[in-house]
Amino acid sequence: MRQFIQDIAENNHYQATHLLQILRQIQSRYHYIPEAAIEQLSDSLNISRTQIISVIEFYSFFHLTPKGQYELLISDSITDHMLGKKDLLDYLADKLAVTVGEVREDGLVSLDNTSCTGMCDQGPAGLVNGYALTRLDRPACDKIAELINRQKPLNEWPAELFQVEDNIYKSGLLLNRQIKQGAALSSTFSRGVKETLKEIDKSGLRGRGGAGFKTAIKWQFCSEEPQTERYVVCNADEGEPGTFKDRVLLNSYADQVFEGMTVCAAIIGAKQGFLYLRGEYLHLHDKLQDILDQRRQNGLLGNNIQNAGVDFDIEICLGAGAYICGEESALIESLEGKAGIPRNRPPYPVTQGYLGKPTVVNNVETFLAAATIAVNGGDWFADIGTEKSKGTKILSISGDCARPGIYEYPFGTTIQTILNECGAVDVLGVQVGGPSGTFISNQEFERKLAFEDLATGGSFIIFNSSRNILDAVQNFTHFFAHESCGFCTPCRVGTSLLKKQMDKIVEGHGSAGDIVALEELCQLVKNYSHCGLGQTAANPILTTLERYLGLYESQLKEISFEPGFDLDGALETARRMANRYDAGAHLAQTESEHE
Amino acid sequence: MANKIRVATTSLAGCFGCHMSFLDIDERMLQLVEVVEFDRSPLTDIEHCTNCDIGLIEGGVCNSENVHVLREFRNNCKILVAVGACAINGGLPALRNHIPLEECLNEAYLDGIGVENPQIPSDIELPLLLNQVHPIHEVVKIDYFLPGCPPSADVFWKFLTDLIEGREPSLPYELVHYD
Numbered sequence: 206m207r208q209f210i211q212d213i214a215e216n217n218h219y220q221a222t223h224l225l226q227i228l229r230q231i232q233s234r235y236h237y238i239p240e241a242a243i244e245q246l247s248d249s250l251n252i253s254r255t256q257i258i259s260v261i262e263f264y265s266f267f268h269l270t271p272k273g274q275y276e277l278l279i280s281d282s283i284t285d286h287m288l289g290k291k292d293l294l295d296y297l298a299d300k301l302a303v304t305v306g307e308v309r310e311d312g313l314v315s316l317d318n319t320s321c322t323g324m325c326d327q328g329p330a331g332l333v334n335g336y337a338l339t340r341l342d343r344p345a346c347d348k349i350a351e352l353i354n355r356q357k358p359l360n361e362w363p364a365e366l367f368q369v370e371d372n373i374y375k376s377g378l379l380l381n382r383q384i385k386q387g388a389a390l391s392s393t394f395s396r397g398v399k400e401t402l403k404e405i406d407k408s409g410l411r412g413r414g415g416a417g418f419k420t421a422i423k424w425q426f427c428s429e430e431p432q433t434e435r436y437v438v439c440n441a442d443e444g445e446p447g448t449f450k451d452r453v454l455l456n457s458y459a460d461q462v463f464e465g466m467t468v469c470a471a472i473i474g475a476k477q478g479f480l481y482l483r484g485e486y487l488h489l490h491d492k493l494q495d496i497l498d499q500r501r502q503n504g505l506l507g508n509n510i511q512n513a514g515v516d517f518d519i520e521i522c523l524g525a526g527a528y529i530c531g532e533e534s535a536l537i538e539s540l541e542g543k544a545g546i547p548r549n550r551p552p553y554p555v556t557q558g559y560l561g562k563p564t565v566v567n568n569v570e571t572f573l574a575a576a577t578i579a580v581n582g583g584d585w586f587a588d589i590g591t592e593k594s595k596g597t598k599i600l601s602i603s604g605d606c607a608r609p610g611i612y613e614y615p616f617g618t619t620i621q622t623i624l625n626e627c628g629a630v631d632v633l634g635v636q637v638g639g640p641s642g643t644f645i646s647n648q649e650f651e652r653k654l655a656f657e658d659l660a661t662g663g664s665f666i667i668f669n670s671s672r673n674i675l676d677a678v679q680n681f682t683h684f685f686a687h688e689s690c691g692f693c694t695p696c697r698v699g700t701s702l703l704k705k706q707m708d709k710i711v712e713g714h715g716s717a718g719d720i721v722a723l724e725e726l727c728q729l730v731k732n733y734s735h736c737g738l739g740q741t742a743a744n745p746i747l748t749t750l751e752r753y754l755g756l757y758e759s760q761l762k763e764i765s766f767e768p769g770f771d772l773d774g775a776l777e778t779a780r781r782m783a784n785r786y787d788a789g790a791h792l793a794q795t796e797s798e799h800e
Numbered sequence: 801m802a803n804k805i806r807v808a809t810t811s812l813a814g815c816f817g818c819h820m821s822f823l824d825i826d827e828r829m830l831q832l833v834e835v836v837e838f839d840r841s842p843l844t845d846i847e848h849c850t851n852c853d854i855g856l857i858e859g860g861v862c863n864s865e866n867v868h869v870l871r872e873f874r875n876n877c878k879i880l881v882a883v884g885a886c887a888i889n890g891g892l893p894a895l896r897n898h899i900p901l902e903e904c905l906n907e908a909y910l911d912g913i914g915v916e917n918p919q920i921p922s923d924i925e926l927p928l929l930l931n932q933v934h935p936i937h938e939v940v941k942i943d944y945f946l947p948g949c950p951p952s953a954d955v956f957w958k959f960l961t962d963l964i965e966g967r968e969p970s971l972p973y974e975l976v977h978y979d
Contacts, residue, residue: 718941766874769938775930776864778901783922790928792864796871 209234210242214249221250222560224260224542225525228267229484233334237271256543263544263690265319265526266335266484273308273315275353277301279331279341282321282446283636283680284603284666290329293341294318300350314353320528320684321446322485325603325666326372326610334359335487338366369488371453372610375626377597378589379570379577380458380613387505389464389579390471394513398472402428405575407583409595413570414440414531415638415662417594420571427555428473430563437469437478437517438559438566440536444483444528445639446684447664449601451569453611455482455489458573459496463519465572467505468579469565470517478519479559481536484526493521528688532736533566535690546692547736570599570663590616594655602627604636604667614654621650629667634674634752639664640681641741644674644748674753675711675760678745682707685742696739699730703743709769710760716767720757724750764795804837805964807856808849808877811842812866813893813933814859817950818884819843822856824953835964852877854963858950860890861934865927874940879963882942885949887935894933901931944969947976 213230217223224246231242238261247254261267279285279294294316298305301314308315324330324339331338333349336359345366352362373380393401406421427435439462443451454462466478482490497519500506508516522540524530530539534548537559558564567575574596578586587595594616600623603609607628614623624632634646638661645652645659652658668677686704691697706723709715727743727750734740750757772792780790811819819842825832840849849855855877861867874880885891896904910918936942946955955975962969 766941768940770934772867772930772939775932776928778931779905779928782902782905782920783926783928784920785922785924785928787924789864789924792867796875 206235206239206241207245210245211249214246219249219251220542221252222540222542224250224252224257225264225539226522228257228261228264229523229525232267235271236274236276237268260542260544263527263546264524267525271308271312273303273313274356275314276334277314277316277331277349277353278319278322278333279316280320280322280324280328281318281680281684282325282328283677284321284325284447285328285330286676286680287604287668287672288328293329293343293346296343297346297350300346301353313356319485319526320444320688323443323449323452323483324369325447325449325601327370328603332485333362335484336367337369337485337488339369367488369452369456370610371457372608373453373457374608374610375612375614377613377615378586379573379597379599380611382577382581383458384461384464384577384580386460386464386500386503387511389461389468389576390505390511390513393468393471393579394511394515401468401579402472404583405578408574408578408586409583409590410571410574410578410586411594411656412568413574413598413662414568415445415642415660417656417660420567420575423555423567424469424472424565427563427565430556432563433474434562435473435475436559436562436564437466437473437475438533438536438540438554438564439466439478439480439569439572440531440533440566441486441569442481442483442524442531442536443569443662444531444688445641445662445664446681447601447603447636447639447666448662449603450599450611450663452486452489454569454573454599455486455493459489459493460500461576462569462572463496463500464505465574465576465579466519467510467515467517468575469567469572471510471513471515473563473565475565476516476518478517479540480519480521481530481540482521482523483530484524487523490521490523497521527690528684529690529736529738532738535736536566537564544690546690547738568662591653591655591657593657598654598661598663600654600661600663600665602665602667604665605629605632605669605672606667616653616655618654619651620645620654620659623654623665624650624667627667629669631669631671633668633670633672635668636664636666636677636681636745637661639666640684640745641737642744644677644745644752646752674749674756678749679707679711681745682742685738689738689742693733693735693739695730695733696735696742699726699734699739700742702726703730703746705769707746710757713760713762714767714769715761716763717761717765719761720750720754762795767795805835805854806839806852807836807841807854807960808839808852808873809841809843809856810858810869810873812857812859812869812887812936813862814884814886815892816842816858818856818858818887821948821950821953822956825957826953828957832960836960849873849876853879854960855880856883857881857887857936858883860886860893861930861936861939862893863927863929867939870936870940879943880940881944881946881959882936883946884951885947888937888945888947890933890935891949897932901929905929946971948978 303309303316327339329341410420411417529535530545535545539545554564600612686700689696689700731743838844840846855873959969
């Protein structure tokens with residue numbers, strides 16, 4: 206092991222910023238991070254062992270105790286649940302004779318849940334040793350159990366288990382028009398970088414991650430910083446449950462995304478770029494690496510790109526299972542090899558980003574759009590959309606519809622139009638923008654896709670009338686409690702309390718004051734949290750309370766208060782040990798029950 | 801004197817430290833009893849409470865008797881208050897929550913060093929332990945929470961005078977600022 210770790214450290218030039226990538230390799234080889242590895246890394250990277258441990262404990266895909274040689278994770282997104290995930294997980298656990306959350310005694314396999322893996326259009330999905338499994342059903346589970354028990358190496362597993370489809374059902378401005386490799390760069394250089402920035406400004410392009418900051422202004426601010434060492438970062442940590450468009454863009458449009466990053470680098474004067482790819486998309490890594498190599502060979506990355514005197518290269522960094530790293534400052538921390546805890550903003554990344562240097566962080570789709578605008582000009586883009594939201598938005602549509610997949614729509618399109626085209630009938634409501642977004646009811650389908658009405662990063666989960674909204678809200682609330690980074694108390698404690706309170710109501714233990722208590726808690730978490738995660742963690746509850754108060758109330762008991770735990774059950778151990786079976790050895794759950 | 805405000809107090813899984821701190825209002829106690837009458841409380845030795853305005857509860861819920869006492873208070877007090885860290889969070893007694901109850905009882909009564917005549921106490925007079933210590937708001941509805949370990953005498957004074965004078969109780973920052 207010493208030599209193995211020595212080699213990895215050397216390949217990573219003993220850079221502590223590469224800690225995540227180093228730990229990924231150790232985890233993948235040993236299925237945990239051994240204590241000896243921590244000690245050795247601490248010496249060779251010159252960072253403290255506690256710092257390494259904090260990173261291991263922070264990310265879901267790193268472990269201090271051994272996982273199975275086959276590490277199976279099943280996606281816990283609501284969309285997977287709608288496709289029968291729970292039943293399948295139980296089936297798989299049974300087939301493999303392993304308890305969910307544990308390692309089988311022989312150490313061969315471990316099975317657990319994981320947050321949404323971004324395969325909502327082809328779930329139920331999972332990961333085996335980091336590689337995406339799609340469209341799981343009972344026969345597939347049988348197959349997987351057999352392969353594992355026969356200890357077949359992953360590269361001998363049948364390819365159909367790992368088959369990931371694009372499922373593009375509607376293309377528009379961006380998806381229709383594959384630009385030629387290098388076209389955006391040659392347009393940029395022949396037009397001039399300043400003029401290209403003007404075109405992007407004219408296009409009205411706003412960030413596609415959801416927040417909608419104007420891209421040209423961000424790039425301009427960064428280019429005007431006095432510090433000349435600058436960075437471009439592409440945020441491909443799409444962890445919002447129900448979002449998978451970046452997966453498709455990187456699978457089929459990666460060249461253009463890289464080109465957009467290079468255009469950005471030329472404009473802001475950056476020499477280094479990073480693609481922060483969520484760990485769940487490991488299956489894309491090698492393919493993306495090949496595209497980068499090809500671009501280097503074609504003189505589109507490296508020194509003196511297209512003889513325009515621009516030097517720029519891109520490195521791919523894989524995440525390790527932390528939703529919070531989609532927040533730009535947490536992502537930068539993670540790029541620096543640290544736990545992904547959001548920074549105080551301001552200063553924003555454009556002034557102090559990666560290693561404290563000016564950094565542009567944009568969504569995958571934003572770079573794709575920027576590349577296309579660089580070729581076709583700003584007007585071409587700005588002609589489409591609404592006054593404040595120009596161009597198109599690429600949506601990830603999943604849930605109850607005939608054709609879940611990728612759809613590109615001009616801004617200003619109504620929700621009803623979208624529902625019609627993806628084949629959704631008898632719709633109860635739509636979760637727009639993922640758990641951190643808004644739940645809209647079937648009374649609101651005339652609302653429009655736009656920053657001024659329904660802003661979204663692209664997640665669009667459809668529920669038909671056979672679904673119970675509270676199940677979805679409960680799933681989302683559990684998600685946030687799991688993904689809270691733990692840095693600030695309102696979010697760390699608040700999301701757990703929300704989960705507890707929501708469970709209490711859904712499981713039928715709620716009483717009169719519980720909805721008021723829930724709402725107060727929501728406001729507290731929303732208003733006092735450090736970053737966007739906590740500030741939006743209560744959205745699933747708040748947006749559905751607003752629309753379906755009656756549904757919540759129907760869950761409540763008619764008594765004024767119900768204890769938060771099983772009183773009589775809590776006496777069981779003492780009762781058994783003291784051999785007490787008299788009436789006094791029992792407690793009624795509520796007093797009416799008692800008298 | 802029939803119109804005095806009736807106050808009851810008790811300690812569940814607590815250390816009586818909150819009660820001691822309450823007594824630290826010192827001579828202000830004389831002002832208080834002008835308008836307040838104590839019902840069930842360690843200060844009066846009254847065993848059961850009847851129709852009170854305010855109930856002050858110190859300590860968390862660790863056994864079945866605590867549950868009964870807490871319910872008696874809830875049924876008889878218009879306003880029920882969680883006083884101090886243990887009532888609010890379980891506090892020090894809740895440190896045992898990390899250890900299974902079975903291990904706790906084994907250590908204390910069977911396998912511990914110096915245990916003679918090892919046996920688990922069993923008598924209908926003895927309340928049974930809950931497997932974990934709980935904050936009181938998980939068992940009954942609580943109207944107000946007084947933080948502190950213990951809350952200072954001034955906290956009791958401010959809270960009670962606010963209530964007695966008909967104001968919504970509020971504690972200024974100085975009274976809940978501990979470091």
